[in-house]
Amino acid sequence: MTTDLMARRARLLGPNMPTFYDEPVHIVKGEGVWLWDADGRKYLDCYNNVPHVGHCHPHVVEAIAKQAATLNTHTRYLHDGILDYAERLTKTLGHDISQMIMVCTGSEANDIALRMAQAVTGKTGFIATDNTYHGNTATVSQLSTRRPPIGGYAGNIKLVPAPDSVRPVGGDLAGQAQAFADHVAAAIAELEAAGHGFAGMMLCPSFANEGFPALEPGFLDPTIAAIRAAGGLVLCDEVQPGFGRLGSHFWGHDWQGFAPDVVTVGKPMANGHPVAATLTRPDIMAAFRNAFGYFNTFGGNPVSCAAALATLDVIEQDNLQANALTTGHYALERMRKIKHPLKAEARGRGLFFGIEFVMHDGRPATEFAAQVVEGMRKGGVLMNRIGRNMNTLKMRPPMPFKTEHADLAMDLLEQVLADTPL
Numbered sequence: 177m178t179t180d181l182m183a184r185r186a187r188l189l190g191p192n193m194p195t196f197y198d199e200p201v202h203i204v205k206g207e208g209v210w211l212w213d214a215d216g217r218k219y220l221d222c223y224n225n226v227p228h229v230g231h232c233h234p235h236v237v238e239a240i241a242k243q244a245a246t247l248n249t250h251t252r253y254l255h256d257g258i259l260d261y262a263e264r265l266t267k268t269l270g271h272d273i274s275q276m277i278m279v280c281t282g283s284e285a286n287d288i289a290l291r292m293a294q295a296v297t298g299k300t301g302f303i304a305t306d307n308t309y310h311g312n313t314a315t316v317s318q319l320s321t322r323r324p325p326i327g328g329y330a331g332n333i334k335l336v337p338a339p340d341s342v343r344p345v346g347g348d349l350a351g352q353a354q355a356f357a358d359h360v361a362a363a364i365a366e367l368e369a370a371g372h373g374f375a376g377m378m379l380c381p382s383f384a385n386e387g388f389p390a391l392e393p394g395f396l397d398p399t400i401a402a403i404r405a406a407g408g409l410v411l412c413d414e415v416q417p418g419f420g421r422l423g424s425h426f427w428g429h430d431w432q433g434f435a436p437d438v439v440t441v442g443k444p445m446a447n448g449h450p451v452a453a454t455l456t457r458p459d460i461m462a463a464f465r466n467a468f469g470y471f472n473t474f475g476g477n478p479v480s481c482a483a484a485l486a487t488l489d490v491i492e493q494d495n496l497q498a499n500a501l502t503t504g505h506y507a508l509e510r511m512r513k514i515k516h517p518l519k520a521e522a523r524g525r526g527l528f529f530g531i532e533f534v535m536h537d538g539r540p541a542t543e544f545a546a547q548v549v550e551g552m553r554k555g556g557v558l559m560n561r562i563g564r565n566m567n568t569l570k571m572r573p574p575m576p577f578k579t580e581h582a583d584l585a586m587d588l589l590e591q592v593l594a595d596t597p598l
Contacts, residue, residue: 206231222559222571228444229490230576236447239486248479257481271435275461277454278476282415282442283311285452289438293409295467299373305338307564309385332372334363341389357398364406376409381428384416387563390523400434412436423501423526449483496575500526507582530569540565551592
């Protein structure tokens with residue numbers, strides 16, 4: 177059946193459509209932190225952040241169905257939903273970030289963030305790390321390093337070495353924050369010298385796609401200072417760390433302790449309904465609105481807003497941020513106790529954690545990590561891997577994930593690690 181489905185995908189959707197796992201999972205049902213495949217097998221979901229408050233949460237489902245049965249249109253007509261959501265979401269933010277544009281994907285949100293920086297500065301140069309992902313529009317893909325753009329990176333894009341807690345930038349952990357900032361300052365100077373100028377830097381405050389290195393609050397202080405000194409904007413991609421996932425803070429930038437100029441959000445904000453947003457200060461929004469004519473047909477429609485509002489309801493009512501803090505701490509402590517000859521570091525924050533593996537000769541244990549992921553899937557736990565060399569296990573479960581779920585995952589992980597050949 178899986179073979180037939182894969183052949184049908186290739187015929188109808190084209191070649192090279194990515195799937196997870198050597199034997200792709202045909203998912204037909206989800207509930208809370210659980211998924212079921214077409215054969216009725218149950219999986220513990222330790223990976224998906226899109227169903228932020230749990231797969232098919234009844235409160236979100238009801239909100240979507242009720243609004244879809246009442247009205248769905250776009251924002252050139254007046255409706256309360258988008259205003260109610262903007263008021264409620266911006267109350268969670270400081271730094272005078274009080275206005276919002278709703279779109280459908282994080283890629284669109286990040287694309288707008290780049291244009292906001294251009295509108296404010298009148299410049300076109302951008303910086304990101306050399307091991308990240310911020311989306312797949314033509315512009316944002318220039319910042320995403322999984323696959324270089326055809327023709328190479330544009331001259332107005334500079335990529336700096338990503339932070340790393342196993343192989344730190346600059347050679348040692350104590351000096352990494354300043355070394356990272358020095359690379360940013362050098363990239364700014366190059367952009368200015370080339371005539372592009374420096375408009376801003378886009379970053380994830382937890383460096384999620386870079387492999388979520390073990391960093392401390394304040395790590396980005398020297399980098400933020402360099403960006404400010406050059407007149408650029410700090411563009412903060414909160415798609416992965418936002419909405420309470422880190423546990424200690426609702427937003428990743430608040431955990432790091434810096435004030436962003438623009439915040440982008442996406443996947444988790446409506447529990448799987450296609451919603452994203454760009455949030456910023458009124459002065460930046462005015463500059464963008466005056467420089468670009470922008471309208472998004474589906475962004476901010478009443479059904480999307482209902483889904484997003486309901487998701488906030490559940491985060492608050494079920495104390496999911498607090499759960500992320502306690503469960504994440506528990507899971508990380510269990511990971512730290514795991515003994516394995518290839519284990520380089522167990523790390524994480526809140527409900528985002530994993531283990532990096534390195535071979536005895538210092539090479540990344542990429543194939544070993546891949547085998548572990550496959551072993552976990554065969555054992556009924558879905559997870560994946562991340563990092564420059566894809567040698568770090570990545571667990572990022574839905575927010576209702578509890579300590580008993582962590583025990584199930586860690587018990588299986590210990591067994592899989594013991595059974596996987598070195």
